[in-house]
Amino acid sequence: MDKKLVLIDGNSIAYRAFFALPLLNNDKGVHTNAIYGFTMMLSRILEEERPTHILVAFDAGKTTFRHATFTEYKGGRQKTPPELSEQFPFIRELLDAYKISRYELENYEADDIIGTLSLQAENNGFEVKVISGDKDLTQLASEKTTVSITRKGITEIEEYTPAHIQDKYGISAEQIIDLKGLMGDASDNIPGIPGVGEKTALKLLHEFKTVENVIASVSEVSGKKLQEKIEANKEMAIVSKELATITREAPVEVKLEDISYSGPDQQKLIGIYKELGFNSLLDKMDTAETEDIELQDLEVTQLTEVTEDIFADENTLYIEILDDNYIKNDMVGISLLNERGSFFIPADVAFASKEFKAFAEDHKKKKAVYDAKMSIVSLGIKGVSLNGITFDLLIASYILNPAESSVDIADIAKRHYYTQIQSDESFYGKGAKRKVPETAELSLHLARKAKAIDSLKENILEKLRENSQYRLFKELELPLSFILAEMELQGVKIDIPRLKEMGAEISNRLKAIEEKIFELAGEAFNINSPKQLGVILFEKLQLPSVKKTKTGYSTSADVLEKLEQEHEIVREILHYRQLGKIQSTYIEGLLKVADPKTDKVHTRFNQTLTQTGRLSSTDPNLQNIPIRLEEGRKLRQAFIPSEMGWIMFAADYSQIELRVLAHISRDEGLSAAFHHGMDVHTKTAMDVFHVSEEEVTSNMRRHAKAVNFGIVYGISDYGLSQSLGITRKEAGQFIERYLDSYPRVKEYMSESILEAKEKGYVSTLLQRRRYIPEITSRNFNIRSFAERTAMNTPIQGSAADIIKKAMINMSERLKEEKLQARLLLQVHDELIFEAPKEELEILMRIVPEEMENAVELDVPLKVDYAYGPTWFDAK
Known part of the structure; x- marks a missing residue:
């Protein structure tokens, strides 16, 4: 097998990735754009190059041996943005998971490591590929070494071989250092000869070959001014050439045999992808983990009918729904555990039983569950109220450590050293292999889940008490889950005709903008085709190309935003895209998820997702409705009361986070x-x-x-x-x-x-x-x-706590005042209600009262409110 070594300039590629991609964050707030770009580059390299050996070289520090020659070397460089700096440790972790060697050497640059190892590899019969964003490394190109330089991002590559360098510059790879000696390099603060640019430097090298020859033959150089510049700066030209020269004899301790490559550690890679939120990369991998724990059998009674005698005063109730969207998907079964035994109740049996309904609705029958909100909603959809919940494993575990975001009960159990449970992925399978096993196996799997809840309950409650978090669980998060469940079941009504009318209006706006774009372009083309759009912008209209991709010019949003002032067409294209997203994501999206019988959408509130305690929502996400564009704001016109003669009432905190800061500081x-x-x-x-x-x-x-x-x-x-x-x-x-x-x-x-x-x-x-x-x-x-x-x-987190407390207080106050008004949505710092018009006056009094007094701060909390026939009018 032929030996192939790939050497990657780690710092350079990370920088390229950072500035090529918009700032991205995972759910923990870690910036990930450089890591993601680096990962994409790495996976492509491995796929295309199939190296037998690979190493990523990093700079070890700010000072190198070159500073002894020229103290201002690389001076003037801007400090690395902290948003990039924080990503380097993750890049190193990523490389470890890939089982790719990485190396840095005190007093030397990554270039020197690459130069030294590439020469060693050449001498040992390797084919070598060097990958960087820095053209300095093109000096290493040889018959055995190709230097790939990323251009304008990380997706477009220019391959530098000796032949390519000759064609492009008319010089050899060895003369690259002479080129730098004459023209300098602003990015590294290599001075060169002032006033000598690339064109002049190349002309000199075509004639005199080296810096030394140029200096020795200065009298033969055409142009007196140029002669004077060379003569005045000849020492600096020699120093500049020396600074630009990559050493190929650095004291690198790593050996070629140490950097062989046999593939990644899949499980470590899966863990890092999960931590970073790289879901698209996870989807390409088989993330199923093998489980070798011996599970104990449980005696489970499979019921074909429900009788009253199976219920006790203290119960663990586990409801199984396979899909995340429990509003749209039916349950597959129920597990009940108490002093009378372990029981499996098929869903159809439960819903046909008066005894089960009576048990579920009995406040006196205490119930420990896994996910209270999901349990209440999934039963509520079938007309069964669920009361008496005293413990929720998912919420309690989330409070103990919000960083652990897995919703698989097996993962939570294992974090608390309980192993008598199998993961859903292992039990049901994944993807096309996913299936529901026979009833006997299913009942045992669900029984183990109920057993886990029961076994973990006291231990977790004790930890909450130790952490002074029991009140947070009992008085805030658990009662909030009941309120959120009511909101999910209630849903919010959509004015379908108005939404369709908006869709038609936006379609007309899109056509008008399209015609304007065609007029500005001078021809019709497919605006949604990046390739065609790139040709119009960068070839026909000659706009400056910010970055290119494999398939042509990049027309991503960040690229267009940089060109917005260059030409009117760019603003129109951005507007076209924004309207297109409103049309597809929100207008068509809301029409798709609206219940055809009630015209309502039932979003799901995520209570245990963020590390700050903030709520989010999905299917549909009502927290991300765009409000900067007028057309986006108008979307709220489609949200209306579900009862005739009612109004929408919205109240939001004014600058709550700054008020919290003022209080805390x-x-x-x-x-x-x-x-x-x-x-x-x-x-x-x-x-x-x-x-x-x-x-x-x-x-x-x-x-x-x-x-x-x-x-x-x-x-x-x-x-x-x-x-x-x-x-x-x-x-x-x-x-x-x-x-x-x-x-x-x-x-x-x-x-x-x-x-x-x-x-x-x-x-x-x-x-x-x-x-x-x-x-x-x-x-x-x-x-x-x-x-x-x-x-x-x-x-x-405190702002999140305050609005949650306000929701609980408002829920109690509405009942206390015997009002018909309902809380429908929580969006950021805003609560949205629907209510009869005759209750408006009391809402105007009690909503600010409850929200502003939810928590006592040293500065006053302030609530603004508005109301009207739609959510839009209540803003």
Whole structure:
């Protein structure tokens, strides 16, 4: 078998990936765009190159042996954005999972490692492929080594062989260092000869071959000014060539035999993909894990009818639905466990039984369940109310550690050292192999789940008490699950004719925009075809190409946004795409999921997903309805009351997170705005820019707003510069001025980090915890991300706690006042109700009252409300 070595410039490819892709986050808030781009590049390399040996080289530090020659080498480079820095540890973990060797060497660059190993490999009969985004490495090209350089991102590759270098520049690969010596390299701060660019340098090399020959033959160089430049800078030209030369004799300790490649560790790779949220990559893998635990048999009675004598006062009730969407999918069976035995009740048997219904609805019959909301909704759909729930394993486990996001009961059980249970994936199979086994096997599987709930219950409740989290479970999250279940069952009505009318309006708008685009382009083409669009933009209209893909020009949103000011057509294309998404995702999406009998949509609220405690929703996701475009805002016109003569009533917290920050930090300056009813962003602008209220401009307020919402979440100078369109230096100065203006906020940030280091976690006002083990990491980048998490979580989490408490208080108040009004939706900091018009006056009084007094803070909570015939009118 032929030997093939692939050498990858790790830093360069990571940088390329970071700047080629928009900032992405996983559900834990970790930025993942560089990791994802790196992974895609890596998987393509492995597939296309099929190396027998592979290594990824990294730079070891800022200082190398080259700095001894020229102290300003690589000087002036901007600091690596923390959003990228935090991703390097994950890239290294990823490589370990791939079982790909990685190496760095003190005092040397990744280039030197690659240069040294490529030469060793050539001498040992290897074919070598070098992959980088840095053209410096093209000097290594030879008959045995090809250097692949990524261009404008990570998807387009230019292959540098000696022949290609000759065709492109008219010089040999060995002369690349001479080219750098003459023209320099701004990215590495290699000076070269001032005023000599690539064209002039190549002309000199075509004639004189090397830097040394150019200097020795300076009198023969055409042009007196150029002669003078060469003469004045000849020493620097020699130094520049030396700086650009990759050493091929670095003291690399790794041997070629150490970097052979035999494939990844699949299970480690699956774990990392899961942690990072790379679901598309997970889908391509077989994630089924083998289980070799010997499971004990349980005696289970399979019922063909339900009798009253099987129920006890204390019961464990487990309901099995195979699909995540329990609103749309039927259950396959029910497991009941109590002092009288273990029972399997087929779904049809349960719903045909008056005895089961009486048991389910009896408040006195206590029930421990796995997922209260799912259990209530799945039974409620069949006309059976479920009462008496006292324990929910899913919620309790989530409170103990919200980082563990698996909803498989077996995973939760194993985290608490209970192993007598099989995972659903192992039991039912995966993908095309997925099936429901015979009743005997199914009843045993469900019985083991009920047994797990029963066995874990007391242990988990005790842990909650130890953590001072029992009240959070009992008084907030568990009762909230009942309210969310009611909301899911109730659903929200859609005005189908109005939605269809909007669809027609958007279709007409799309046609009008399409015609405008064709007019600006000078021809008709398929706007949805990236290939055709790329030709129009970058060839016909000659717009600057930002990046290219394998199949042509990139026309992704981030590319077009950078070109928005270049040509009117770009703005029209972006608008066309935004409207197209509203049409397909929301108009068509809502029409698709609306119940044809009731015209209602029944979203599912995710209560145990986020680490901050925030709720989210799915099928449909009503928390992401676009509101920046007028057409997006108008979507809310389609949400209407389910009863004739009723209204929609919406109430939302004003700047709740900033109010929480003011309370937690006790900063007098920040709190003053809320105590005096001022606009907090105007107040911040006054404090930071040292101006009066009348002198605050709209731009000052915009900057203040960005830093207000960003600073405590660990926004970096890079992140702020991106959001405001200013330089990193300006953004850094603005952050400094902000922290000087609000010293207690700065103290809070330090104290949060200290608390996380001392305890291993941070807490919200209601004792919700987020564990941050990375806070003590020796790795600076991992630790920095953990510090930002420590600052952010108490604020976001406390805001989540407050609105959850408000939902519970409002639910109780509606019953207390004997109102017909119903809570329909929770979207971010907003609660949406439907109610009879005659209840409007009392809602206007009690909703702000309950929401503003949900939790007592040092600054007042403020609630704004509105109402009308649609959700849109209630904004």
